[in-house]
Amino acid sequence: MVIIIGAGLSGLLTAYRLHQENIPYTILEARNRIGGRINTVQAEENTAIEMGATWFGSQHQNLINLLKELDIESFEQFTKGKSLYQANSNSPAQPIDIPPQAPSYRICGGSSHLIHTLFNLINHNNVFLNQAVTEISYDKNRFIIKANNVFTADQVVLAIPPKLWVNKIEISPSLPNELISVAKDTHTWMEESIKVGLSYKSPFWVENGLSGTLFSNSGPIVEFYDHCNHERSRYALCGFMNPAYSQLSKSEREKAVLNQIKNVFGEKASEYLEYKECIWSEELFTYDSSESQLIPHQNNGHPIFRISHFDHKLYISSTEAALQFPGYMDGAVQVANSIAKRIIRQLKEDIIT
Template sequence: MIIIIGAGLSGLLTAYRLKTAGIPFKVLEARTRLGGRINTVYGTDTTPIEMGATWFGDYHKHLITLLEELGIGYFEQYMEGTVFFQPFSTSPAQSIQIPSQPPSYRISGGSCNLIDTLYQQLDKNDVLLNQTVTDIKFGKNSVQIKANDIFEGSHVILALPPKLWSKKIQFEPSLPSNLSNIAQHTHTWMEDSIKVALSYAEPFWRQEHLSGTLFSNTGPVTEFYDHCNHDTSTYALCGFINSSFKHLDEGDRQAKVMAQLKAVFGSKAESFIDYKECIWSNEKHTFTASDTPLFPHQNNGNPIFSQSFYEGRLLISSAESASVFPGYMDGAVHVANVTAKKIIDETY
């Protein structure tokens, strides 16, 4: 029995590969939902809104290959029309021309479509929610995992951010000091991000030949994009807020966001259906405080994460541990494939 801790993209894909190979497993997830940092929520008009991982490019070959394998479509991010830039708080937003860039894509039906499709391939009894792992004990020939229940297996796979497991799980025997030190100083991608999105009855920005794109040095919104769904039947704008605004209460933060959007896009921006936001530093199953400040992607893809430990019974499989595009969906896919192959090769 393989115990996989974390039901995000890397954990569920690892499970899917093991199931295909006929290897028994259990996935333990602390949250009440699947997906980890993939978190699609739905407004009152069923508009899919991405509060987590959203975009990818042609260079993300592992993710694209998986989408094609599973028959999941994707579509190009809408960027047609005027782009706005706010250089200073004292000056209005100005229209700019951005250089031609390779396209970005989004997953049809929302990023959660990938998570849901993987989950549908698994036995529901093998994926357990509300299981917060607190202790992992390595015996002579087995591994015991203490969560809300007790589980025992031959191997354990850590499919969650390294900083999280290094700080919140007790290991017996203790983790090797070099692994523990690097893991505690590994930045968790998106842990400081605030996502915000608004859904609308009409795509007023498109009707006014605007792309819906805003870049701002002043905030609260720092980046904003068109967020209509793949068949342009629901309409939204989505982006990021400067993380310093997390200290405001939600009402004050929303008021500042709306004042900025009205100044940039006009009064129609106020006529939203839903306002959604996610402060990732409030997500205890993603964020844990760092002992020292970390720079973005610090120690992501560190070679130590590709090693196995405890005589090969502990493996690491999360986006941050990937050797390619660590922290991103593509990295999560790559490392899941690699980790599953290690288990399958050892088994057969």
């Protein structure tokens, strides 16, 4: 039995690869939902808004190949028209032309379409929600995992950010000191981010010759993009808010956003259907404080994460541990494929010997 801790993209894909080989597995997820840092929410009129992972590029071949394998379509991020740049709070937003660049892409139906597709390809009875793991002990070739319930396993995959398992799970015997030190200083993707989205009845920005893209030095929104669906039948704007606004209440943030977008896009921007936000620093199973200030992607992809432990029975996963594009969806796919291959190979070698 392989226990996978975390039902994000890397955890679910690892489970799917094991499922394909008829290898028993169980997923333990601390949240009351699957997906981890991929979370597509539904606003009014079934408008999908991404509160987590959203974009990928043509260089992200691990993710692209997985989407092809699962027959999931993607579409190019809308960028037609003038973009807007706001230098400071005292100056109006200026229309600008962004030089041609490599396009970004989004997943049709939302990023969670990938999550739910993987979930539907595995045994739902093997996925346990609301199971925050607190202890992992290894003795006599067996693991005992304590969460709300107690589980046993032959192998364990840590498919959650390193800073979470190193700070929140008591592992015995203890892992190497160097690994513990690196894990504590590994930046968790999205941990300080605030995602904001607003749905609309019509794409008023397109009607005004705008792409929906906004870059602002003043905030509260620092980046905003057209967030319509691929059929362009549902309309929204979505992007990032300055993390400092996490100190305000939701109503205060919404009011600040409304004031900004009215000044930037005009009065039409105030006719939104619904406001959505996610303060990732308030997500208990994503964020954990650091002893020192971490820079974005610090220690992501560190080679120490590719070392297995306890006689090749404990593996470190999550996008932060990926060899390629750590911190991105592509990294989560790469590390899941790699870990699954290693487990499958190890089990086959055990059978032979």
